[in-house]
Amino acid sequence: MIVNGIKLTSKQKEFCDRLVETKNPSLAAEEAYDIGSRGGRGNVDKTVSTARTIASINLDKPNIRQYLESISGNAANRIEQLSVTAKNESVRLKANQDILDRAGYKAAESxxxxxxxxxxxxxxxxxxxxxxxxxxxxxxxxxxxxxxxxxxxx
Incomplete structure (x- = not known):
């Protein structure tokens, strides 16, 4: 399949979508490739290891990196728009906090x-x-x- 001009398999696209959703590469690989559904409870370590390996391999693939970069740009634009145009004040605040966090101006914690x-x-x-x-x-x-x-x- 071709998405945003980038050739991906259905599992690669699913991995990317899950990664954006969960922000956890291993979990994204586990869900996209149905790793956890095999083997039962005794293979938890093997499942985690397999998921990490697949995630690492996927994140090294140029087409997957290109796709993630293409969709992350859209997300950044949406956050910037929300910071100015959102009707709800808390949404604007959260968007601005997110922008500042990403720019390295995260507020000090207790x-x-x-x-x-x-x-x-x-x-x-x-x-x-x-x-x-x-x-x-x-x-x-x-x-x-x-x-x-x-x-x-x-």
Missing amino acids: LDITSRGEKIDLIEQKVALILTGKNDEDVQEREDSESGEGVVQG
Whole structure:
């Protein structure tokens, strides 16, 4: 079959479609080539290995790469259009976040930096410091004095 001017087998097209849908090459290969339906439960490792091999081989094929590139360009254009024209504000926000993520401007995530497992958003903490006119050293000095560290007692 010829899709977008690119020659693909039906299974190759199915693999590409599943890959776009799942974003997981091994799972796409497993579904497109019906790998998991053979052999029963005892062959899970073999199924995973076979799926990985097929996915790797497929992703090295020029026609599959060309097809994926052709459909990914369309997706990028749709995301860009949604970022401006979507009626729903949350859709526009998500599209813009996706564009920024892909451009390398992903927002910082909360990090677990305490012994009790509390989550602290480092960006919010930094903003609070800026708004209060304090800097990191002021906060550290206050924490040290509260905990008794750095204080020489006689």
